[in-house]
Amino acid sequence: xxxxxxxxxxxxxxxxxxxxxxxxxxxxxxxxxxxxxxxxxxxxxxxxxxxxxxxxxxxxxxxxxxxxxxxxxxxxxxxxxxxxxxxxxxxxxxxxxxxxxxxxxxxxxxxxxxxxxxxxxxxxxxxxxxxxxxxxxxxxxxxxxxxxxxxxxxxxxxxxxxxxxxxxxxxxxxxxxxxxxxxxxxxxxxxxxxxxxxxxxxxxxxxxxxxxxxxxxxxxxxxxxxxxxxxxxxxxxxxxxxxxxxxxxxxxxxxxxxxxxxxxxxxxxxxxxxxxxxxxxxxxxxxxxxxxxxxxxxxxxxxxxxxxxxxxxxxxxxxxxxxxxxxxxxxxxxxxxxxxxxxxxxxxxxxxxxxxxxxxxxxxxxxxxxxxxxxxxxxxxxxxxxxxxxxxxxxxxxxxxxxxxxxxxxxxxxxxx
Amino acid sequence: xxxxxxxxxxxxxxxxxxxxxxxxxxxxxxxxxxxxxxxxxxxxxxxxxxxxxxxxxxxxxxxxxxxxxxxxxxxxxxxxxxxxxxxxxxxxxxxxxxxxxxxxxxxxxxxxxxxxxxxxxxxxxxxxxxxxxxxxxxxxxxxxxxxxxxxxxxxxxxxxxxxxxxxxxxxxxxxxxxxxxxxxxxxxxxxxxxxxxxxxxxxxxxxxxxxxxxxxxxxxxxxxxxxxxxxxxxxxxxxxxxxxxxxxxxxxxxxxxxxxxxxxxxxxxxxxxxxxxxxxxxxxxxxxxxxxxxxxxxxxxxxxxxxxxxxxxxxxxxxxxxxxxxxxxxxxxxxxxxxxxxxxxxxxxxxxxxxxxxxxxxxxxxxxxxxxxxxxxxxxxxxxxxxxxxxxxxxxxxxxxxxxxxxxxxxxxxxxx
Numbered sequence: 001x002x003x004x005x006x007x008x009x010x011x012x013x014x015x016x017x018x019x020x021x022x023x024x025x026x027x028x029x030x031x032x033x034x035x036x037x038x039x040x041x042x043x044x045x046x047x048x049x050x051x052x053x054x055x056x057x058x059x060x061x062x063x064x065x066x067x068x069x070x071x072x073x074x075x076x077x078x079x080x081x082x083x084x085x086x087x088x089x090x091x092x093x094x095x096x097x098x099x100x101x102x103x104x105x106x107x108x109x110x111x112x113x114x115x116x117x118x119x120x121x122x123x124x125x126x127x128x129x130x131x132x133x134x135x136x137x138x139x140x141x142x143x144x145x146x147x148x149x150x151x152x153x154x155x156x157x158x159x160x161x162x163x164x165x166x167x168x169x170x171x172x173x174x175x176x177x178x179x180x181x182x183x184x185x186x187x188x189x190x191x192x193x194x195x196x197x198x199x200x201x202x203x204x205x206x207x208x209x210x211x212x213x214x215x216x217x218x219x220x221x222x223x224x225x226x227x228x229x230x231x232x233x234x235x236x237x238x239x240x241x242x243x244x245x246x247x248x249x250x251x252x253x254x255x256x257x258x259x260x261x262x263x264x265x266x267x268x269x270x271x272x273x274x275x276x277x278x279x280x281x282x283x284x285x286x287x288x289x290x291x292x293x294x295x296x297x298x299x300x301x302x303x304x305x306x307x308x309x310x311x312x313x314x315x316x317x318x319x320x321x322x323x324x325x326x327x328x329x330x331x332x333x334x335x336x337x338x339x340x341x342x343x344x345x346x347x348x349x350x351x352x353x354x355x356x357x358x359x360x361x362x363x364x365x366x367x368x369x370x371x372x373x374x375x376x377x378x379x380x381x382x383x384x385x386x387x388x389x390x391x392x393x394x395x396x397x398x399x400x401x402x403x404x405x406x407x408x409x410x411x412x413x414x415x416x417x
Numbered sequence: 418x419x420x421x422x423x424x425x426x427x428x429x430x431x432x433x434x435x436x437x438x439x440x441x442x443x444x445x446x447x448x449x450x451x452x453x454x455x456x457x458x459x460x461x462x463x464x465x466x467x468x469x470x471x472x473x474x475x476x477x478x479x480x481x482x483x484x485x486x487x488x489x490x491x492x493x494x495x496x497x498x499x500x501x502x503x504x505x506x507x508x509x510x511x512x513x514x515x516x517x518x519x520x521x522x523x524x525x526x527x528x529x530x531x532x533x534x535x536x537x538x539x540x541x542x543x544x545x546x547x548x549x550x551x552x553x554x555x556x557x558x559x560x561x562x563x564x565x566x567x568x569x570x571x572x573x574x575x576x577x578x579x580x581x582x583x584x585x586x587x588x589x590x591x592x593x594x595x596x597x598x599x600x601x602x603x604x605x606x607x608x609x610x611x612x613x614x615x616x617x618x619x620x621x622x623x624x625x626x627x628x629x630x631x632x633x634x635x636x637x638x639x640x641x642x643x644x645x646x647x648x649x650x651x652x653x654x655x656x657x658x659x660x661x662x663x664x665x666x667x668x669x670x671x672x673x674x675x676x677x678x679x680x681x682x683x684x685x686x687x688x689x690x691x692x693x694x695x696x697x698x699x700x701x702x703x704x705x706x707x708x709x710x711x712x713x714x715x716x717x718x719x720x721x722x723x724x725x726x727x728x729x730x731x732x733x734x735x736x737x738x739x740x741x742x743x744x745x746x747x748x749x750x751x752x753x754x755x756x757x758x759x760x761x762x763x764x765x766x767x768x769x770x771x772x773x774x775x776x777x778x779x780x781x782x783x784x785x786x787x788x789x790x791x792x793x794x795x796x797x798x799x800x801x802x803x804x805x806x807x808x809x810x811x812x813x814x815x816x817x818x819x820x821x822x823x824x825x826x827x828x829x830x831x832x833x834x
């Protein structure tokens with residue numbers, strides 16, 4: 001059968017002019033993808049009738065499904081509803097169920113129902129009303145020539161509840177969507193082009209119903225396999241077969257699957273191996289600790305961090321030797337070795353890691369330019385160091401260093417696994 | 418003159434299918450807005466030639482400026498460049514400057530330049546190359562019938578550097594955009610609706626050529642004044658006059674102007690007052706330290722942080738009394754008071770701050786629910802504490818707590834100013 005194609009239209013000046021970030025469409029297309037509906041376009045237009053009507057016409061000409069968010073507020077600048085009524089040549093009148101649900105919502109919240117609010121219970125006669133349990137603007141479902149338009153509020157939690165409780169299932173029933181299986185392979189420490197060179201033979205031999213996408217990030221690349229067919233079990237087996245062939249080629253770089261993060265993968269390995277971790281951060285200034293503790297339950301294996309942002313703190317609180325700092329400086333292999341070993345002892349952990357560098361943009365010298373970073377990993381078996389030469393952007397350098405340190409931790413944990 | 422209209426086209430399956438959130442277009446339309454260029458539409462399409470070409474044609478028919486991001490990677494699924502070459506009927510060949518910059522980038526990073534990478538230095542002959550100081554894909558500037566197409570990488574920091582260093586100014590010169598003066602007033606600790614109630618008389622008296630926008634964030638609201646006219650000096654004076662009338666109404670909440678962050682404002686005050694700062698973080702797990710050290714030059718006033726993520730670390734390394742932890746628990750006013758006072762002593766700083774709470778989503782009890790956070794501020798004059806009851810989202814709780822701690826620091830610094 002043909003793909004079922006969807007377009008997402010976001011309506012609102014505040015999104016168009018960049019006053020807020022649109023997070024709705026990311027969530028929506030992800031959910032559509034999971035039920036085999038392919039998003040072919042996302043469009044954002046302002047609260048402007050001509051722009052909105054044009055977007056409706058274009059979307060109807062291309063897609064089977066048009067999901068619209070925003071512009072359903074009670075004020076006059078919200079015009080999605082009249083535009084839809086116009087588009088579907090439908091009069092608007094008070095919808096009894098919508099009205100009673102609206103009254104109920106306002107009673108439970110203890111608010112007075114104003115005339116302005118009451119207008120939110122008026123709907124185009126040609127639409128099917130979709131209840132909004134979390135807000136005052138009901139959703140609208142339109143059908144024409146086997147195509148579906150759905151209008152939902154722009155407030156994320158209202159839209160998400162509507163999609164999950166009503167829209168997604170209704171769409172699955174309306175179209176008989178193909179079966180899809182996704183698998184994401186998470187890699188670290190190998191660039192996109194190196195990766196593609198390494199696996200290009202494997203990629204060239206992929207069956208025609210499986211597609212591959214590269215999703216690059218900072219020192220991390222995700223590989224997403226998408227298989228289309230009819231039987232989910234067969235698709236999963238087919239994809240896993242391909243993954244089994246892929247892994248040996250890039251084993252040293254695959255830390256997880258689907259949405260797992262590197263810090264989550266490390267957490268699982270630490271729990272499994274019953275090991276604990278501590279960090280000593282200079283140039284990363286707490287970002288490694290923040291990344292590790294962003295994982296719920298990280299207190300099970302993470303003892304904490306010391307951030308000695310001054311040389312005397314490195315000496316007094318982390319016992320880095322005065323001679324080491326005088327002879328080699330704070331940004332040196334000798335210093336990060338002592339930092340990693342001493343933090344491990346002080347926090348009584350199996351593993352200690354450390355960072356020291358010139359994050360920039362200032363502070364560089366000829367011998368030690370901005371972006372020079374030393375990192376160290378220390379455990380019962382010894383200490384490993386790595387030298388990085390990064391760029392001039394402070395935050396990027398901090399994040400790259402964090403990933404490099406996590407990569408060191410992960411590498412040693414998988415070796416012992 | 419007529420408005421100069423822009424459309425933003427984002428290219429990439431990973432955005433279309435919801436693998437990642439698009440933050441680029443929010444930033445881009447905000448920057449365009451600041452130079453008087455109006456965004457009329459945002460479109461996202463996948464790595465699909467038909468869809469991309471159709472988006473190009475539609476955008477060209479509506480807008481003066483078309484800014485394109487994404488699809489410039491070295492792999493085969495990235496096809497923005499051939500699509501642009503096709504759209505502008507231009508052959509592609511190796512661009513010498515692009516090639517030498519690419520080689521230089523790879524040398525400084527110590528990588529081998531692969532054949533795949535080398536392809537990134539091939540450009541359509543009809544475009545003007547835009548240097549990419551932070552990545553391997555150069556930007557492209559096309560002109561046709563007084564309309565401009567600009568193609569940039571999808572990696573946010575690469576795109577932003579390109580926009581700031583090249584594209585925005587080039588666009589201002591190409592179109593003679595109206596004279597606009599912007600001023601942003603940065604506030605903290607006051608909600609949007611309270612703010613608008615407090616300043617509504619002032620807002621009502623704004624001259625017609627000045628508009629006000631509320632840009633809300635986590636515990637922070639930005640007020641953006643936009644003045645349109647012909648003479649930049651006159652506009653600046655006019656806006657500053659209005660700001661002078663505004664400040665007395667909300668003085669306790671204004672920490673800075675334009676793009677100044679709360680952590681930057683704190684840094685300036687610490688330098689001016691020759692004071693030093695240290696932090697002791699439990700539930701924030703390093704995010705306060707990271708926020709403070711994200712400011713270049715923060716080592717001038719920041720001595721560092723201790724993150725005792727376990728109770729025995731709080732006792733052994735931060736001298737929190739055993740009795741305190743046993744009697745009140747780690748998440749208590751008594752504990753954060755000791756943490757703030759002891760970190761200040763250990764790091765020998767004028768100011769010490771501390772956080773302890775249940776970030777969630779797990780770990781809550783009836784007496785101490787998820788989202789309960791205690792924070793403390795300590796200096797030579799004594800110690801201040803604050804109790805927060807936040808929500809159930811771990812990262813949001815960490816960020817809100819960070820802002821609340823920074824707000825405490827800022828409040829005490831301005832009092833002494």
